[in-house]
Every structure is written in structure tokens, then in C-alpha cells.
Amino acid sequence: MTAKLIDGKAFAAHLRARIGTEVAAMKAQGITPGLAVVLVGEDPASQVYVRSKGRMTREVGMNSLEHRLPADTPQADLLALIDRLNADPAVNGILVQLPLPRHMDEAAVINAIDPAKDVDGFHILNVGRLATGQKAMVPCTPLGCLMLLRAHLGDLSGKNALVIGRSNIVGKPMAQLLLRDSATVTVAHSRTANLPALCRQADIVVAAVGRARFVQGDWIKPGAVVIDVGINRTDDGLVGDVDFDSAAPVAGAITPVPGGVGPMTIACLLANTLTATARANGLPDPK
Numbered sequence: 165m166t167a168k169l170i171d172g173k174a175f176a177a178h179l180r181a182r183i184g185t186e187v188a189a190m191k192a193q194g195i196t197p198g199l200a201v202v203l204v205g206e207d208p209a210s211q212v213y214v215r216s217k218g219r220m221t222r223e224v225g226m227n228s229l230e231h232r233l234p235a236d237t238p239q240a241d242l243l244a245l246i247d248r249l250n251a252d253p254a255v256n257g258i259l260v261q262l263p264l265p266r267h268m269d270e271a272a273v274i275n276a277i278d279p280a281k282d283v284d285g286f287h288i289l290n291v292g293r294l295a296t297g298q299k300a301m302v303p304c305t306p307l308g309c310l311m312l313l314r315a316h317l318g319d320l321s322g323k324n325a326l327v328i329g330r331s332n333i334v335g336k337p338m339a340q341l342l343l344r345d346s347a348t349v350t351v352a353h354s355r356t357a358n359l360p361a362l363c364r365q366a367d368i369v370v371a372a373v374g375r376a377r378f379v380q381g382d383w384i385k386p387g388a389v390v391i392d393v394g395i396n397r398t399d400d401g402l403v404g405d406v407d408f409d410s411a412a413p414v415a416g417a418i419t420p421v422p423g424g425v426g427p428m429t430i431a432c433l434l435a436n437t438l439t440a441t442a443r444a445n446g447l448p449d450p451k
């Protein structure tokens with residue numbers, strides 16, 4: 165048996181189309197959502213991300229505002245820009261592209277963003293709200309993974325879920341979201357003992373490790389749903405954190421790389437911008 169492919173690209177296209185319809189309805193009421201993306205420096209991967217974020221923002225009918233600052237920008241100047249964006253009613257979402265240059269304090273910069281405009285969901289208040297079950301802005305990549313899991317499994321309650329990776333942007337918020345959906349969650353990291361055995365017990369595996377083809381097919385419980393967050397550039401092109409060729413025959417469903425989680429991340433950024441706009445204007449949260 166071969167796993168069902170979870171088509172994140174198609175799912176994300178549907179999501180963006182739905183967002184486009186909601187944006188059109190908001191525009192009819194005189195509200196145009198605006199997303200400001202701030203890029204400091206010239207990291208090539210970041211430039212690609214920022215460009216595609218801008219394009220997709222415009223495609224759904226939102227205003228896209230890009231701010232590019234040189235790598236040697238003093239942190240005070242970046243904070244001053246964030247202050248202006250916080251105060252600007254035309255800006256509903258603010259995203260500061262990470263990583264920031266070394267001379268900057270990432271946490272200080274993120275926590276300077278108005279939490280209501282923090283569409284990345286990295287502000288300490290949103291992290292705390294998610295952890296305590298309050299209404300939060302939820303980080304885009306784990307939110308996208310959750311949507312794919314719900315679409316394929318329906319109810320996640322009681323499922324054994326293994327999240328491999330404990331970063332603030334993927335692993336930890338992913339674990340929170342799975343817990344919120346009543347899965348039984350294990351979070352693995354570089355010090356975890358006997359990872360293959362843990363993995364063999366998991367109905368859901370989310371791999372966010374940053375190592376090409378790390379998770380092997382013989383670690384996968386037959387029928388498990390495997391979500392591969394990894395984006396690794398290798399000589400054979402982009403590959404995930406899961407060894408797709410050995411995992412696909414065992415898994416029940418699996419995301420490809422590319423075309424799985426990646427497109428969901430940007431679609432969820434737009435979804436968060438829409439939510440932030442609705443909340444700023446006293447409208448109900450979009451579905």
C-alpha cells in the first residue's frame with residue numbers, strides 16, 4: 165500500500181481563494197486588509213520568501229507593503245519603523261522576516277510588534293495566549309500543519325502525536341495546537357533517547373528537524389499521518405526531513421516536499437492577516 169498524498173498546494177490554493185472572497189466582502193464595506201513585511205538585510209532565502217508573500221498578498225486583494233532595510237540598520241531604526249506600523253490604521257498585519265542580522269535582539273524586535281498585528285504569532289503575548297487556551301494569533305506553519313491534519317483525520321482527540329523539533333516557530337506551537345485538539349503529544353529533540361521507537365507509536369508524526377531525509381520509513385507506524393515541515397536544499401533539490409521514498413509505502417498519508425506544508429504557511433499568513441483585520445474592525449473572526 166502506498167500512502168495518500170496530502171496535497172498542501174491544492175489545499176492552500178482553496179484556502180487563498182476563500183480568503184480572496186472574504187477580502188472582497190470586506191472591501192465592499194470599505195476595509196482593505198494591509199500586510200507589512202519588513203526585511204532587514206539580503207539573505208537570499210528571505211528575499212525569495214518576501215517576494216512570494218508579497219505576490220500572494222496582492223493576489224487575494226490585500227495591500228502589500230514592503231519595507232527593505234540594509235543589513236547594518238541600527239536596531240533603534242527598526243523599532244521606530246515597527247512603532248510607525250503599529251500606529252498605522254492601514255496596516256493590519258506586521259511580519260518581520262527572520263532571521264535578523266546578528267547585532268539585533270530578535271525577541272526585543274518581535275515583542276515590539278502590536279500583538280493584535282502580530283500575524284506570525286511569535287509575540288510573547290500570543291505565545292502565552294496559545295499556551296493558556298486564549299484567543300491568539302497562531303504561528304503560520306504549525307497552523308497550516310493542523311489544518312492538513314484535521315482535513316485528513318477529522319478529530320485528533322486521543323491520537324498519539326509525535327512532534328520532532330522544539331523550535332519556537334514550529335515545534336513548540338505545533339505541540340500546543342495538537343494538545344488543544346486533545347491529541348496525546350510527545351515532543352522530541354536532539355537529546356531524545358530512542359527516537360525510532362517513540363516514532364513507531366505515533367499516529368501523527370510532524371517532522372521539523374532541519375535534516376534532510378532524517379525520519380526513516382521503518383520508524384513509521386503503518387497507517388500513520390506524516391507531516392513533513394522540513395525544507396532542505398540538497399544536490400537533488402529540495403527535500404524534507406522525512407525519507408519520503410521509504411516512508412510513503414508505510415504511512416497512511418504523507419505531505420510531499422515541495423508542495424506540502426510550504427504553501428500552507430503563506431496561506432495561513434494571509435488567513436491571520438484577515439483575522440487581524442476583522443478583529444481590528446469589530447467584525448467576527450473569519451471561518
Ligand code: NDP
Pocket residue numbers: 305328329330331332333334335352353354355356359372373374375393394395396405425426429
Ligand atoms: P530549528 O533548527 O530551530 O529546530 C530544529 C529542531 O530539531 C530542534 O529542536 C532540534 O533539537 C531538533 N533536532 C535536531 N537534530 C535532531 C535529532 N538528531 N533528533 C531529534 N531532533 C533533532 O528549525 P525550525 O524549527 O526553524 O525548522 C525545522 C525545519 O522546518 C527546517 O528544515 C526549516 O527549513 C523548515 N521550516 C519550514 C517551514 C515551511 O514553511 N515549510 C517554515 C519554518 C521552518 P534541539 O532543540 O535539541 O537542538
